[in-house]
Amino acid sequence: MVDGGFAGKTAVVTGGASGVGRALCACFAQEGMNVVLADVEAPALEAAAAELREQGGNVIGVRADVTSPESMVELEAATREAFGNVHILCNNAGVGIKEAQRRIWTLTPNDWEWGFGVNVLGVANGLRAFVPNMLAHGEAGHVVNTSSGNGGLASLPTTPIYAATKAAVTSLTEVLHYQFLMEQAALQAHVLFPGPHIVNTNILSSMRNRPERLRDDDEPVAYTTMADLAKATGMENMPLTEPEEVAQTCLEGIRAGAFWILPASRANDAQFRARTESILARSNPVLPGA
Numbered sequence: 463m464v465d466g467g468f469a470g471k472t473a474v475v476t477g478g479a480s481g482v483g484r485a486l487c488a489c490f491a492q493e494g495m496n497v498v499l500a501d502v503e504a505p506a507l508e509a510a511a512a513e514l515r516e517q518g519g520n521v522i523g524v525r526a527d528v529t530s531p532e533s534m535v536e537l538e539a540a541t542r543e544a545f546g547n548v549h550i551l552c553n554n555a556g557v558g559i560k561e562a563q564r565r566i567w568t569l570t571p572n573d574w575e576w577g578f579g580v581n582v583l584g585v586a587n588g589l590r591a592f593v594p595n596m597l598a599h600g601e602a603g604h605v606v607n608t609s610s611g612n613g614g615l616a617s618l619p620t621t622p623i624y625a626a627t628k629a630a631v632t633s634l635t636e637v638l639h640y641q642f643l644m645e646q647a648a649l650q651a652h653v654l655f656p657g658p659h660i661v662n663t664n665i666l667s668s669m670r671n672r673p674e675r676l677r678d679d680d681e682p683v684a685y686t687t688m689a690d691l692a693k694a695t696g697m698e699n700m701p702l703t704e705p706e707e708v709a710q711t712c713l714e715g716i717r718a719g720a721f722w723i724l725p726a727s728r729a730n731d732a733q734f735r736a737r738t739e740s741i742l743a744r745s746n747p748v749l750p751g752a
């Protein structure tokens with residue numbers, strides 16, 4: 463086990479049962495941390511936690527719904543009961559909204575409520591539940607919010623709600639960073655941008671976790687495979703990024719004290735630069751690929 467200064471400390475990861483979150487849990491466990499793997503999907507969460515324990519990790523699974531403030535408060539209490547103080551909080555749970563290729567004005571109130579409920583209020587609920595005690599215990603700590611290059615840095619035209627939620631995650635994490643500085647806190651904020659390419663996860667089957675009360679349309683999903691998604695976004699010739707690579711980048715970013723945790727590859731820099739330059743030049747955005 464490598465001791466990078468994190469051994470014996472405690473990490474909590476929401477959306478920990480799958481994809482990026484699961485890889486983050488494995489990475490922290492490998493560092494010798496106590497890990498709380500939190501997710502709304504109980505069977506997947508138990509299986510993932512058991513697998514990491516078999517590999518020697520000190521990991522517990524706790525069912526938690528990030529859209530519920532009460533559930534997140536219970537997660538915080540369960541974490542402190544099991545392991546004491548929290549040192550790394552990853553607000554990572556996120557969903558794709560089944561909106562791909564649909565026009566923004568056709569999306570329903572339930573689409574908006576679900577997307578913002580998980581991707582934005584989920585982060586806010588994580589902050590409300592965990593940050594007060596992380597500040598109070600006074601030890602060094604990190605809050606990592608998972609955004610996306612899509613929306614978090616430059617918006618694709620095809621995923622209206624998702625992109626808007628990730629813009630919000632970037633913005634609220636910048637505010638968190640400033641406020642930690644204003645408080646002279648021992649805590650650091652980080653915003654994680656998984657990539658550089660589409661990450662090979664289960665996000666295209668996000669509908670598995672959509673609550674019954676927020677299901678109101680039967681429009682078919684635009685993509686069911688990562689290959690279809692890659693094709694539709696003009697990325698078909700690029701390899702998928704594996705979640706383990708994202709987790710490693712995240713760990714290095716935390717260690718380096720980086721606010722912007724971006725992929726080492728600069729594959730998407732041109733897109734981010736074009737957006738920034740368009741703002742500074744007061745020129746209108748150009749349709750990507752046009």
Ligand SMILES: NC(=O)c1ccc[n+]([C@@H]2O[C@H](COP(=O)([O-])OP(=O)(O)OC[C@H]3O[C@@H](n4cnc5c(N)ncnc54)[C@H](O)[C@@H]3O)[C@@H](O)[C@H]2O)c1
Nearest residue numbers: 477480481482502527528555556610656660661663664665
């Ligand atoms: N896959 C990509 O290409 C990509 C790119 C950029 C950013 N991201 C972001 O990475 C994060 C992780 O997504 P992923 O790609 O690993 O997808 P994933 O579907 O494999 O994992 C997401 C996890 O979140 C959980 N979850 C969903 N709703 C929840 C809720 N209400 N409460 C608690 N947990 C909930 C799911 O059960 C699942 O285990 C998301 O924030 C996503 O937006 C993904």
